[in-house]
Amino acid sequence: MLELAILGLLQEAPMHGYELRKELATKLGTLRAAISYGTLYPTLKRLKLAGWISEAEANSDIIPPMTSKRGRVVYKITAEGKEHFADLLTQTGPETYDDAGFGVHFTFFSRTDRATRLRILEGRRRRIEERREGLREILARAADRLDAYTLELQRHGLEACEREVRWLEELITNERSGRTPAFRQRTESTPEPPRPPLDRP
Amino acid sequence: MLELAILGLLQEAPMHGYELRKELATKLGTLRAAISYGTLYPTLKRLKLAGWISEAEANSDIIPPMTSKRGRVVYKITAEGKEHFADLLTQTGPETYDDAGFGVHFTFFSRTDRATRLRILEGRRRRIEERREGLREILARAADRLDAYTLELQRHGLEACEREVRWLEELITNERSGRTPAFRQRTESTPEPPRPPLDRP
DNA sequence: TTGCGATGTATCGAGCCGATACATCGGGAC
DNA sequence: GTCCCGATGTATCGGCTCGATACATCGCAA
Numbered sequence: 001m002l003e004l005a006i007l008g009l010l011q012e013a014p015m016h017g018y019e020l021r022k023e024l025a026t027k028l029g030t031l032r033a034a035i036s037y038g039t040l041y042p043t044l045k046r047l048k049l050a051g052w053i054s055e056a057e058a059n060s061d062i063i064p065p066m067t068s069k070r071g072r073v074v075y076k077i078t079a080e081g082k083e084h085f086a087d088l089l090t091q092t093g094p095e096t097y098d099d100a101g102f103g104v105h106f107t108f109f110s111r112t113d114r115a116t117r118l119r120i121l122e123g124r125r126r127r128i129e130e131r132r133e134g135l136r137e138i139l140a141r142a143a144d145r146l147d148a149y150t151l152e153l154q155r156h157g158l159e160a161c162e163r164e165v166r167w168l169e170e171l172i173t174n175e176r177s178g179r180t181p182a183f184r185q186r187t188e189s190t191p192e193p194p195r196p197p198l199d200r201p
Numbered sequence: 202m203l204e205l206a207i208l209g210l211l212q213e214a215p216m217h218g219y220e221l222r223k224e225l226a227t228k229l230g231t232l233r234a235a236i237s238y239g240t241l242y243p244t245l246k247r248l249k250l251a252g253w254i255s256e257a258e259a260n261s262d263i264i265p266p267m268t269s270k271r272g273r274v275v276y277k278i279t280a281e282g283k284e285h286f287a288d289l290l291t292q293t294g295p296e297t298y299d300d301a302g303f304g305v306h307f308t309f310f311s312r313t314d315r316a317t318r319l320r321i322l323e324g325r326r327r328r329i330e331e332r333r334e335g336l337r338e339i340l341a342r343a344a345d346r347l348d349a350y351t352l353e354l355q356r357h358g359l360e361a362c363e364r365e366v367r368w369l370e371e372l373i374t375n376e377r378s379g380r381t382p383a384f385r386q387r388t389e390s391t392p393e394p395p396r397p398p399l400d401r402p
Numbered sequence: 403t404t405g406c407g408a409t410g411t412a413t414c415g416a417g418c419c420g421a422t423a424c425a426t427c428g429g430g431a432c
Numbered sequence: 433g434t435c436c437c438g439a440t441g442t443a444t445c446g447g448c449t450c451g452a453t454a455c456a457t458c459g460c461a462a
Contacts, residue, residue: 026339026343027347027351029351029354029355029357029358030332030336030358030361030362031354031358033299098234103354106350106351106354107350107351107354109350110348110349110350110351131231135231138227142227146228147311148311149307149308149310149311150228150230150307150308150311152372153230153232153304153307153308154230156230156368157230157231157232160231160361160364161231163361163364167357171353
């Protein structure tokens with residue numbers, strides 16, 4: 001997963017580790033927490049070994065000083081890396097639909113075809129719907145077995161699921177209707193779509 | 202974290218691994234995904250070694266058959282385990298406020314004192330507020346650098362943060378006002394509190 | 403009776419995190 | 433001037449966690 005993220009970012013521009021981490025933190029939304037160096041550097045090493053990226057000592061002409069000793073290492077994507085990135089972008093496994101995987105794929109949606117985007121959005125929706133059904137099950141069947149706090153946590157989780165499903169529906173509709181990257185404006189005049197009441201017995 | 206969850210569940214009743222996992226999946230809300238056996242069994246081994254739980258081969262009198270060979274192993278909490286659980290409940294580190302940690306602590310709120318509950322709720326709120334500010338920063342400063350999809354992901358994340366902060370505010374108010382485990386009803390007549398418009402410039 | 407899905411225990415490789423160490427850079431305090 | 437500190441930067445280690453896998457039993461239906 002991180003593999004895909006790194007290749008995607010390096011496709012935009014060569015970068016060194018520190019920079020890469022910052023980009024990772026800002027671009028990959030809330031779904032994917034900031035990556036740690038203990039993950040980043042070993043992964044970079046692995047990608048280099050696989051031939052998907054190459055490192056180039058930054059000669060002080062191009063990039064600021066950091067004179068001598070351990071200079072900063074700039075990574076850039078290789079031709080094989082670009083191919084691999086393209087493959088990863090369209091490939092979908094179960095991990096594509098968990099929080100982290102979906103976040104990364106979504107971030108690179110503008111570099112994918114509509115078919116893939118729809119497949120991923122629908123897979124994600126399916127995943128969240130399953131989670132939602134599980135929660136409804138609990139809330140309906142086992143409500144008396146749970147204390148008030150646990151119950152409230154489940155209820156909050158259920159609301160979040162319902163909200164995300166609605167969001168995904170919107171994106172899917174948008175995607176099908178052609179106008180791909182155009183999202184509706186959220187302004188004071190249209191703060192929220194009319195919300196159907198929760199169906200709790 | 203899982204340590205706290207296991208001890209908490211075993212405090213309710215002795216259980217074997219499979220059962221423990223199911224309880225874990227249902228009780229710990231959406232914040233904490235279902236635990237894997239590759240995590241559960243090593244953790245149980247560790248807890249047993251620490252003396253916080255003990256295992257008792259289920260003799261077929263009490264629990265259904267599963268005749269012979271590798272019988273199911275029932276774990277129960279020890280006196281030291283109970284003490285340790287009480288300690289863990291009130292102790293708060295940084296990991297208390299991430300999704301998993303908060304989920305587990307919240308699940309056991311009914312076994313904590315109000316002071317601890319407030320401390321945890323406020324810590325969690327602070328954490329989410331930080332995330333929210335980060336997202337606002339990005340959306341305000343770097344919006345032009347990001348494509349439409351990435352932007353939409355950030356916007357969705359921001360909304361989720363704002364929503365969770367409001368939820369926490371509600372819980373905190375509730376907690377302060379005395380009536381501890383009483384949550385307001387969500388029915389068709391009160392589907393949602395009036396929502397202030399998003400403050401986007 | 404055969405076979406299959408749920409129940410049940412357990413391990414292994416690999417990914418990932420937090421803590422830690424170490425080094426340089428730019429700038430403000432004194 | 434120099435001294436210290438926070439941001440920048442690379443890197444490793446121990447330990448937790450996951451997904452895949454293996455193996456065994458139980459209840460039940462074809």
